[in-house]
Amino acid sequence: MCCGKAAKRSRPVTRTVLTTLFPSLFLLFLLPWAVMPVVAVIPQPNAPVELREVSSPELEPDSALLDVELSEVCGTDVYLQQGRLAGVPYPLVPGHVSVGRLSKIRGTILDVEGRVFREGDRVTFLDVHGTCNACWYCLVAKATTRCPQRKVYGITYGLDDGLCGGWAEQIYLKPGTRCIVIGGDSETFMAGGCALPTALHAVERAEIAIGDTVLVLGSGPVGINAIILALLRGALRVLCIGAPALRLDVAVTSGAADVLNFEEHDERERLAWVLERTNGRGADVTIEATGAPDAVVQAMRFTRDAGRVVIVGQYTDHGPVSTAAAFNPHLDLNQKHLDVRGCWGSDFSHFYRGIQIVSDPLRSGPWTKLKNRLSRYRLAQANEALDDVAAGRVLKALIEPKR
Numbered sequence: 001m002c003c004g005k006a007a008k009r010s011r012p013v014t015r016t017v018l019t020t021l022f023p024s025l026f027l028l029f030l031l032p033w034a035v036m037p038v039v040a041v042i043p044q045p046n047a048p049v050e051l052r053e054v055s056s057p058e059l060e061p062d063s064a065l066l067d068v069e070l071s072e073v074c075g076t077d078v079y080l081q082q083g084r085l086a087g088v089p090y091p092l093v094p095g096h097v098s099v100g101r102l103s104k105i106r107g108t109i110l111d112v113e114g115r116v117f118r119e120g121d122r123v124t125f126l127d128v129h130g131t132c133n134a135c136w137y138c139l140v141a142k143a144t145t146r147c148p149q150r151k152v153y154g155i156t157y158g159l160d161d162g163l164c165g166g167w168a169e170q171i172y173l174k175p176g177t178r179c180i181v182i183g184g185d186s187e188t189f190m191a192g193g194c195a196l197p198t199a200l201h202a203v204e205r206a207e208i209a210i211g212d213t214v215l216v217l218g219s220g221p222v223g224i225n226a227i228i229l230a231l232l233r234g235a236l237r238v239l240c241i242g243a244p245a246l247r248l249d250v251a252v253t254s255g256a257a258d259v260l261n262f263e264e265h266d267e268r269e270r271l272a273w274v275l276e277r278t279n280g281r282g283a284d285v286t287i288e289a290t291g292a293p294d295a296v297v298q299a300m301r302f303t304r305d306a307g308r309v310v311i312v313g314q315y316t317d318h319g320p321v322s323t324a325a326a327f328n329p330h331l332d333l334n335q336k337h338l339d340v341r342g343c344w345g346s347d348f349s350h351f352y353r354g355i356q357i358v359s360d361p362l363r364s365g366p367w368t369k370l371k372n373r374l375s376r377y378r379l380a381q382a383n384e385a386l387d388d389v390a391a392g393r394v395l396k397a398l399i400e401p402k403r
Contacts, residue, residue, distance in 0.1 A: 040167035045083025059106035071095035071166025073397035089158030095166025096127040096154035183359035191370040197350035199225035202312040210234035218289035219247040
């Protein structure tokens with residue numbers, strides 16, 4: 001990846017003074033405490049990312065410091081920079097899915113099996129933090145993604161909350177953060193990234209049965225992971241409608257039986273394409289993973305009567321369905337006797353199971369093939385990474401802070 005224009009890097013006066021005034025021998029002992037982690041910050045909506053140096057945190061009991069190796073740049077980060085998510089505490093350090101090594105632990109941190117983490121362990125962590133397990137949504141609805149106390153690293157934790165995003169040399173893992181050891185290599189895990197648990201949740205909601213024909217709308221990271229997981233779940237075949245061509249090539253590599261570029265075909269042609277491949281009925285299950293409101297209506301139309309539709313691509317508010325979509329509740333939904341299900345975010349179970357799958361030598365193959373599709377960027381190239389993700393020029397962008 002060629003270098004983009006580097007963001008201006010400011011240095012605090014205190015660091016400059018120390019370098020100038022003290023002898024080098026004394027600095028040998030002072031520097032471990034003087035070095036300040038560099039972070040990439042979105043200062044406010046629609047502003048470019050800038051680099052800052054921040055103070056290292058004082059660790060609370062049962063907390064840790066993570067030296068970041070890789071952190072993802074996903075569609076949510078694009079929306080954060082565009083100011084399209086509500087309740088975001090700017091300035092913000094993005095990067096909600098990351099992997100690295102525990103460099104410092106204060107107290108004891110355990111995994112779900114009760115094993116103790118050690119300094120030097122390579123881990124990732126659940127980006128969702130602070131779920132209360134005491135409210136109505138947690139205890140009655142069993143929907144922890146709707147917990148009002150829920151916070152997310154790199155999204156709803158801002159810079160004022162500390163080193164809480166992955167576009168940084170270090171992340172502060174607050175007490176209660178759920179860490180998981182990376183059993184395989186970090187690149188294979190990041191090939192799935194945040195899309196892996198999201199797609200796993202969608203496939204789970206879809207209740208795919210052995211022998212089903214599944215249609216995935218969208219060929220971005222969530223769509224690609226949905227293809228892989230639908231086949232693991234027992235789908236006989238998976239069709240994909242998406243764009244651009246490079247992402248459709250990845251869809252085929254990931255197991256899609258056939259693909260269609262929606263940029264080259266209107267809705268009527270897309271429907272005909274689906275019907276030709278499903279004996280005139282439509283898909284048994286359709287998973288919408290596009291982020292386009294009109295695709296929700298199309299998902300219903302492309303699904304057979306009494307089929308299932310899962311909407312996972314509307315994580316952020318993309319606005320209402322257009323007038324041109326001409327949604328008809330009777331013809332598009334009720335008469336078809338469809339089961340339509342929303343799917344928002346993911347929880348620890350999806351994150352944990354996703355990591356187990358990509359760490360398993362027999363099942364990690366599809367993600368291993370995606371490793372050559374990863375595009376790496378330095379912290380100073382964060383704006384370039386956002387632009388490439390927004391334009392669909394890359395399948396998966398990763399920030400490598402130590403690069």
